Amino acid sequence: MAQHILIVEDDRTTRMRLAAYLREQGYRVSEAEDAEAMETVIQVDPPELLLIDINLDGKDGLTITREQRTMSRVGIILLTARDDQIDKIVGLEMGADDYVTKPFDKRELAARVKNLLARIADIGQAPQGPPPVEVFGPWCFDRIRRRLVSAARTEHLTSQEFDVMAALADHPGQTLSRTRLSELIGRAAMRSSDRMIDVVVGRLRKKLERDPANPEWILTQHGQGYHFVDPATV
Helix, strand or coil: CCCCEEEEEECCCHHHHHHHHHHHHCCEEECCCHHHHHHHHHHHHHHHHHHHECCCCCCHHHHHHHHHHHCCEHHHHHHHHHHEEEEHHHHHHCCCEEEEEEECCHHHHHHHHHHHHHHHHHHHHHHCCCCCCCCEEEEEEEECCCCCECCEEECCCHHHHHHHHHHHHCCCCCCHHHHHHHHHHHCCCCCCCCCCHCCCCCCCHHCCCCCCCCCEEEEEECCEEEEEHHHHHH
């Protein structure tokens, strides 16, 4: 069955032309002019991908993105006529997968759509290995949305914080040196000598520990590195 794309765009001409082009590429395409119409479509026929105009009347694209990321792993590409980098950065921080600035080349957009849908399919079909740590104590480590979630609050992670958290969570009960952590996350700039690992771990502790000065989950093994407590032993 063809993959389903939902276009959320309040300019009717732009929406119709984009929908026609994507249908030519073999996709099933639905259209919505605002957030209310989008939600109606999602309830009846959930899409694999949302193309959302940032500058919608009523609930804007950034708000929609934030809300969708609390409940869904759907792919999100933002469409914007703005040149403001802040909008693009905020959109990505809220969970958008990509963005395209209007006026855009339809072939470029189609390529971005194809690549994102392929990545989503790969995630769904990835072979199962040893289960990563997802839940520990009051926290859930949401790798898809790159955040830590508890009943009390949600903590969104920066790229560096996510990489370090994932490396630690993938090795519960093991002590990882700063050098080893740098290797695992593939960040050459984060050498043990510049203490960047320490800074990022400090930020993570502020987000997940009840008392960052006396951590329960990310422990320091003096002279050795950091140790993520194995939830199975708690």
